[in-house]
Amino acid sequence: MALVDNLEAMLARGQESALLRYGLGSEYVKLGEPGRAIEHLRRAVELDPAYSAAWKALGQALAAAGRGEDAIEAYQQGIRAAEGRGDKQAAKEMGVFLKRLRRAQSE
Template sequence: MDRGSLEKMLEQGNDNALLRYTLGSLCLKEQDAEMAVHHLAEAVNQDQNHSASWKLYGKALVALHREDEARQAYQKGIAVAEARGDVQAAKEMGVFLKRLG
């Protein structure tokens, strides 16, 4: 599904964490980091236990040079991923966090 169709779903009131995650992912692919941050922030607000949203949220924040916020997102994402047993996501976010210094 394309970004326009997903945005139309959102406008029609079908707001949920998965829709926001998907929109954030598409925005990142289209290099629209500001909109990605907007959607991914809402995704983690709606479902704080979705580690993939935290990972992309951190990535979008890095794209906007908001490193301190990205560190916080990755730290929260790592905690969520570890609590859920999502070892791969925790490792990936750990690498991204180290790259931030």
């Protein structure tokens, strides 16, 4: 929790960046707080729409919050962002998450 407190303090001091928001969102995912994670990860991709790792984490947080349709949309946007940057590994990972999510929804 100390890391989250430090990151939140940085944000409160006005040091907002996509990386800071991604870090906060990722930590909240680890803490099992997808709602808080979503808030920060959405802001990360607003600040940097090409940030494929933030899109992936946003998809994971949305899925963990039971928001499957929103997670699918985040993964799709993340795949486009990753492909646009030539980040084939991130695009591939999000493609796998996307297939799993779609499969789970159809069951």
